[in-house]
Amino acid sequence: MSKKPLVTDGEVIPLRKRKITEETCKKFGYFLGEQFGKKVQVAPYRDQSGKVTAQKLRFPDKKFRTTGDFDAENLQLFGQHLWPSSGKRVVITEGEIDCLSVSQAQGNKWPVVSLPSGAQSYSDPIRANLEWLSTFEEVVLLFDMDEAGQENVKKAAELFKPGQAKIAKLPLKDPNEMLVAGRDKELIAALWNAEEFRPDGLVEIDDILDQIEKPVEWGLPWCFPTLTQYTYGRRYGEVYGFGAGTGIGKTDLFTQQIEHDITQLKMKVGVVYLEQMPAETGTRIAGKLARKQFHIPDGDWTVEERREAVAKLKGKVTFYDSFGQTEWDVVANKIRYMVTGLGIRLIFLDHLTAMVDTANEKESLEQIMKEMAGLAKELGCIIHFISHLSTPEGKPHEEGGRVMIRHFKGSRSIGFWSYYMFGLERDQQAEDPEEAQTTTFRILKDRYTGQATGKTIPLGYDAETGMLFEKSPATADDYGFGQEDDAPPWEGKSDF
Numbered sequence: 001m002s003k004k005p006l007v008t009d010g011e012v013i014p015l016r017k018r019k020i021t022e023e024t025c026k027k028f029g030y031f032l033g034e035q036f037g038k039k040v041q042v043a044p045y046r047d048q049s050g051k052v053t054a055q056k057l058r059f060p061d062k063k064f065r066t067t068g069d070f071d072a073e074n075l076q077l078f079g080q081h082l083w084p085s086s087g088k089r090v091v092i093t094e095g096e097i098d099c100l101s102v103s104q105a106q107g108n109k110w111p112v113v114s115l116p117s118g119a120q121s122y123s124d125p126i127r128a129n130l131e132w133l134s135t136f137e138e139v140v141l142l143f144d145m146d147e148a149g150q151e152n153v154k155k156a157a158e159l160f161k162p163g164q165a166k167i168a169k170l171p172l173k174d175p176n177e178m179l180v181a182g183r184d185k186e187l188i189a190a191l192w193n194a195e196e197f198r199p200d201g202l203v204e205i206d207d208i209l210d211q212i213e214k215p216v217e218w219g220l221p222w223c224f225p226t227l228t229q230y231t232y233g234r235r236y237g238e239v240y241g242f243g244a245g246t247g248i249g250k251t252d253l254f255t256q257q258i259e260h261d262i263t264q265l266k267m268k269v270g271v272v273y274l275e276q277m278p279a280e281t282g283t284r285i286a287g288k289l290a291r292k293q294f295h296i297p298d299g300d301w302t303v304e305e306r307r308e309a310v311a312k313l314k315g316k317v318t319f320y321d322s323f324g325q326t327e328w329d330v331v332a333n334k335i336r337y338m339v340t341g342l343g344i345r346l347i348f349l350d351h352l353t354a355m356v357d358t359a360n361e362k363e364s365l366e367q368i369m370k371e372m373a374g375l376a377k378e379l380g381c382i383i384h385f386i387s388h389l390s391t392p393e394g395k396p397h398e399e400g401g402r403v404m405i406r407h408f409k410g411s412r413s414i415g416f417w418s419y420y421m422f423g424l425e426r427d428q429q430a431e432d433p434e435e436a437q438t439t440t441f442r443i444l445k446d447r448y449t450g451q452a453t454g455k456t457i458p459l460g461y462d463a464e465t466g467m468l469f470e471k472s473p474a475t476a477d478d479y480g481f482g483q484e485d486d487a488p489p490w491e492g493k494s495d496f
């Protein structure tokens with residue numbers, strides 16, 4: 001690249017509007033010259049011997065030009081030749097006038113340099129001069145307080161060895177504004193108060209002390225007390241997976257949990273049943289509430305009883321009427337709205353498998369699970385989801401075959417992202433009617449303590465009321481509550 005001729009004639013004058021003195025300009029060789037018949041401020045860039053190798057010209061209309069070998073890979077930083085290598089501290093600013101401002105505020109005694117082309121082009125100039133910069137104990141980065149400056153200052157800090165870079169902050173946009181405002185002392189204080197740079201995401205124990213010291217609480221209870229006891233309840237931000245063979249009762253168990261959350265916890269729930277119409281789901285939730293099988297035509301119930309039960313659900317449950325729309329992105333948006341727009345924090349999704357792109361099953365499931373777990377964390381809600389199972393070798397799940405994690409379709413990603421995984425087993429073909437109705441609820445994975453993994457809870461089914469129940473429920477003693485009238489740990493914790 002051809003080098004443009006340097007501007008050689010000119011005079012050193014103070015920059016009055018900028019409150020930069022003649023002495024400061026002289027120190028850095030900053031002068032007023034002329035190019036194309038126009039007055040220009042000239043900022044010289046020199047090599048270590050002091051020889052000018054390039055210049056930055058600043059025109060009255062704030063346009064810039066360069067001369068000499070400004071694009072050279074080894075271009076030194078503005079002002080660099082003035083300071084001996086090694087020392088306690090060097091300050092880097094975004095531009096030459098800021099560099100003059102900081103230097104002047106410090107009596108032109110201490111090392112200050114400027115990037116040649118602003119914050120956005122921080123990388124090459126710093127890298128090119130890293131050897132020299134590294135000789136200082138600390139490098140204070142004092143970029144502009146605007147978006148570009150603050151975005152790049154952290155990236156620039158990452159170029160230095162750990163502990164060397166510090167980031168200074170100002171109450172005004174840049175160092176020259178501070179100087180013009182007569183706030184020199186604050187400008188100097190900002191250098192002393194510069195904070196050591198730490199990459200995003202690293203925290204010390206002190207940073208999280210408040211969180212650690214929060215009382216350890218039980219999570220929200222399940223509809224089965226023993227399950228609450230085993231798992232310490234449900235915690236916001238987590239996703240829980242349920243798997244079982246066809247017709248075992250996954251949806252029914254969800255419906256019972258929903259009814260429990262509405263009536264016992266007095267919480268709102270979001271229901272995303274992709275294969276059941278909202279009217280049917282609503283009827284079944286109301287049925288659980290009234291302990292009546294409202295969906296059975298010749299059941300022991302009246303229209304009035306159903307109406308009363310449905311009335312109790314008002315304002316407590318929101319359905320997603322999916323109309324066969326089963327794309328995860330669409331579902332995720334509905335969940336987002338339920339949480340942020342409607343204040344719902346308990347989501348029931350039946351079922352995951354319906355959203356999977358069958359042509360690309362594994363990748364699609366991995367993506368959905370990752371995003372679902374992220375969504376729950378981001379929104380602070382709990383997502384309960386059902387997954388279908390692949391056909392096992394040996395005894396079918398529909399005949400009581402044991403459910404294992406690997407039977408879940410997409411087991412790897414489900415296992416990776418779920419805090420709990422549960423399996424339901426029931427021999428629907430058993431000759432003994434009681435056995436045919438008994439479900440083994442199996443805890444397949446417990447990330448919270450690990451202790452519940454492998455535990456099972458036998459559930460009976462009352463065909464009259466349509467309710468699942470624990471065959472050997474936990475007692476208050478199992479929770480460690482001595483007194484009979486001790487309140488359970490979650491009492492009074494609902495959102496209402």
Ligand SMILES: Nc1ncnc2c1ncn2[C@@H]1O[C@H](COP(=O)(O)OP(=O)(O)OP(=O)(O)O)[C@@H](O)[C@H]1O
Nearest residue numbers: 245246247248249250251252253436437438439461
């Ligand atoms: N333990 C049980 N004993 C007898 N019937 C049950 C039991 N649990 C649920 N049911 C009934 O079995 C039927 C099927 O249950 P549900 O729809 O919940 O099963 P599912 O596992 O979700 O089925 P699918 O695989 O078709 O989604 C429902 O009518 C439900 O009321």
